[in-house]
Amino acid sequence: MSTGQIGGQPPNPRGIFGPKKQGREALLNALVLLGLVIVPLWAVMADEPFTITLVTRAVIFALAAVGLNIALGLGGLVSLGHAVFFGIGGYAMGILAWHAQNYVPLFEWPVLFEGTKSMPVIWAVAVLASALAAFCIGLLSLRTSGVYFIMITLAFGQMFYYFAISWARYGGEDGMSIYVRNGFPGLNTLDPIQFYGLCLAALLLGLLLHARLRRAPFGLALNAARQAPERVRAVGLDPLRLRLLAFTLSGAITGLAGALFADLNRFVSPTMFSWQLSGEFIVFIILGGTARLFGPVVGAVLFVLMEHWLGALTEYWHIGFGALLLLIVLFGQGGVIGLIAGKARAHD
Amino acid sequence: MTEILSTRGLCKAFGALTATDDVSLTLRAGEIHALIGPNGAGKSTLIAQIGGALSPDRGQVFLDGEDVTALPVPARARKGLARTFQISQLAQQDTVLQNVLLAAIGAARQPWRFWRPALSDAALRGRAEAALTRVGLEDHAATVTAELSHGQRRLLEIAVALTLSPKAFLMDEPMAGLGAEGAARLVPLLRDLKAEAPILLVEHDMDAVFALADRISVLVSGRVIATGTADEIRRNAAVRAAYLGDAA
Numbered sequence: 001m002s003t004g005q006i007g008g009q010p011p012n013p014r015g016i017f018g019p020k021k022q023g024r025e026a027l028l029n030a031l032v033l034l035g036l037v038i039v040p041l042w043a044v045m046a047d048e049p050f051t052i053t054l055v056t057r058a059v060i061f062a063l064a065a066v067g068l069n070i071a072l073g074l075g076g077l078v079s080l081g082h083a084v085f086f087g088i089g090g091y092a093m094g095i096l097a098w099h100a101q102n103y104v105p106l107f108e109w110p111v112l113f114e115g116t117k118s119m120p121v122i123w124a125v126a127v128l129a130s131a132l133a134a135f136c137i138g139l140l141s142l143r144t145s146g147v148y149f150i151m152i153t154l155a156f157g158q159m160f161y162y163f164a165i166s167w168a169r170y171g172g173e174d175g176m177s178i179y180v181r182n183g184f185p186g187l188n189t190l191d192p193i194q195f196y197g198l199c200l201a202a203l204l205l206g207l208l209l210h211a212r213l214r215r216a217p218f219g220l221a222l223n224a225a226r227q228a229p230e231r232v233r234a235v236g237l238d239p240l241r242l243r244l245l246a247f248t249l250s251g252a253i254t255g256l257a258g259a260l261f262a263d264l265n266r267f268v269s270p271t272m273f274s275w276q277l278s279g280e281f282i283v284f285i286i287l288g289g290t291a292r293l294f295g296p297v298v299g300a301v302l303f304v305l306m307e308h309w310l311g312a313l314t315e316y317w318h319i320g321f322g323a324l325l326l327l328i329v330l331f332g333q334g335g336v337i338g339l340i341a342g343k344a345r346a347h348d
Numbered sequence: 349m350t351e352i353l354s355t356r357g358l359c360k361a362f363g364a365l366t367a368t369d370d371v372s373l374t375l376r377a378g379e380i381h382a383l384i385g386p387n388g389a390g391k392s393t394l395i396a397q398i399g400g401a402l403s404p405d406r407g408q409v410f411l412d413g414e415d416v417t418a419l420p421v422p423a424r425a426r427k428g429l430a431r432t433f434q435i436s437q438l439a440q441q442d443t444v445l446q447n448v449l450l451a452a453i454g455a456a457r458q459p460w461r462f463w464r465p466a467l468s469d470a471a472l473r474g475r476a477e478a479a480l481t482r483v484g485l486e487d488h489a490a491t492v493t494a495e496l497s498h499g500q501r502r503l504l505e506i507a508v509a510l511t512l513s514p515k516a517f518l519m520d521e522p523m524a525g526l527g528a529e530g531a532a533r534l535v536p537l538l539r540d541l542k543a544e545a546p547i548l549l550v551e552h553d554m555d556a557v558f559a560l561a562d563r564i565s566v567l568v569s570g571r572v573i574a575t576g577t578a579d580e581i582r583r584n585a586a587v588r589a590a591y592l593g594d595a596a
Contacts, residue, residue, distance in 0.1 A: 217449075219466075223439065227438075233421040234399070235450055235451045235453075
C-alpha cells in the first residue's frame, strides 16, 4: 500500500467543458501568473496597499502548499502536520529578529551572535531548520501509511503547537511582534510591492523546482512508489528513502513560506503551528487540483479571496467555503483546474 | 553447469503450518526451471523468500555464488535478481515508457537526480525502449498503463524485469489470466529470454511449462518431491499420484 490515498491524476476524464482541453491547463496557469503580476501592479497605481497585502498572503500560502504538494501530490503522503514546518520557518524569523531588535545575544559561544534582520540569513536558517525537522519527523512517521501516517503527522503538529505555547521566552501563547520588517540587500522591504516581488520570486522558484522534480528520475521513482511500491523495490530502489527525501524537501519549502509569512505580518505566534493551518494547506491542493503544478496556487488564491469577500459578508464564511469545497470534491475530482482543463496528462 | 541462483535447505513455518520444508533448488545458466505444484503447495511463500520479501526460518539463498539471505528486496534486485509479479505491479497512471524508465533508473542506480527530465536522458531512455521493443510494446510507449489490455500488462511486467539486465529472472505466473492464445504467444519470448538470464518460472499453465522448462520441480506441501526434465516428471509416479493425477 502506498502511504496515503490522495494524489495522482484525477479520474474525471474530460472536465465539464467537454473533450480535448489539453491546452487549457497551460493557458489557465499563464492567466494565473499574469494575474499575480498585474493585480499588485494595479494596486500600486491605484494606491491600494491592502490589495497587495492580500495577494502577498495568497502567494505565501501558495508557496507553503507547493511545498506540501511535493509530499502529497507526487509522493501520496497526506501530511496533516505541515504547519510544523510553516511554524518553524516563522519562529526562525521571529527568534533571529527578536534578538536583533532587542540587542539580546542569541548565543555568545563560540562567537557572539546577536540575531539578524537579514532576510537571506533568516531564510537559510528557516529552510535548514524545517528540513531537519521534516527529516526527523519523516524518519519516524514514514514507516506507517494511510490514516496512521495522517495521525502521526497530526500528533507532531500538536507537539510543536503546545511547545510554542509554553515557550515563554519567545512570547508563549501571545507570540512575538517584530517592529520593523527584515531587510533584503538592495531592496526596501517596507515597500509592500517590493516585498511582494520577493514572495512571488520564491513561489516561482518553488514551482520551477516542482516542475523539474516531477519529470526527473527522482520524481518518476517517487510517483511510482506511490502507485506500486512493490515494483519500486523490485527494481532496486527503496520507496522509504524516496519518500523521506520528498518529505524533507517538502518541509523545507513550507518552512521558507513560514519565514515569509512571519515577515508579512511582522508577527509570529503558536497559531502558525496549528493543525487547522495544516488542514488548510491540504485544502488548497484539493481545491486547486492534486497532481497539478498550479493546483496549490489556484487553491490558495481562491481561499484568500473567499476569506476576504465572504468573510466581509459574514463571520460564518467557512460554511460557504465548506460547501464549495464539497462541490469541488464531489463533482470535479481534479479540483478547479480539473473542472476547467479536464483530465491531467500522464506527466511527461 | 554454473548455478546462478540456488536455495539451500529453506524452511518457513507460519505457526503450525510448514509452508516451506527444506527446499533446495538450483537455477543454472541458460535454463528455464519451472516450479509447479497444486494450490497451497507453498509456491508464493517460496518465491517471496527467494525475492527477499520474506525471510526464511532456516536455510540460505545464493545469487551468483553470494549468500543474499539477509538482503532486502531492493538489494537483491541490485545484485541482479529481476522478478515479475503474479498480479501486475505497475504504475497505472504512468505511461508504458515511464514504467520501463523506472527500471532503467533502478538499474543505473540514479534515482537521486532532480533536474533533468528522465525522458530526455538518452542512456536511460535507450535502455527502456530496447526492452519495450523486445516484448513488442514499442508502439504503446506513450499509452497510459491503465489503458493496456491484460495481456499487454503481462508483457510490460516482463519488459520491466528485462530492463534490469538481470543475472536471473524470477517469474511468478507470467501467464496468469492470459488464456491459451495469449500464453502461446509468451512461450517463444520466454524461450528467447533464457539465453540472456535463466528463468525460475512459477506457472500454472501446464502446456507452457512442459513446452518451455528444461527442468521442472514439483512442490507439494512445502516440499520438493521431484526435480527432473519434463519427461522424467511426466513418468514420476509420486508426482502423478500427488499432483498431476492419472489423467496426465
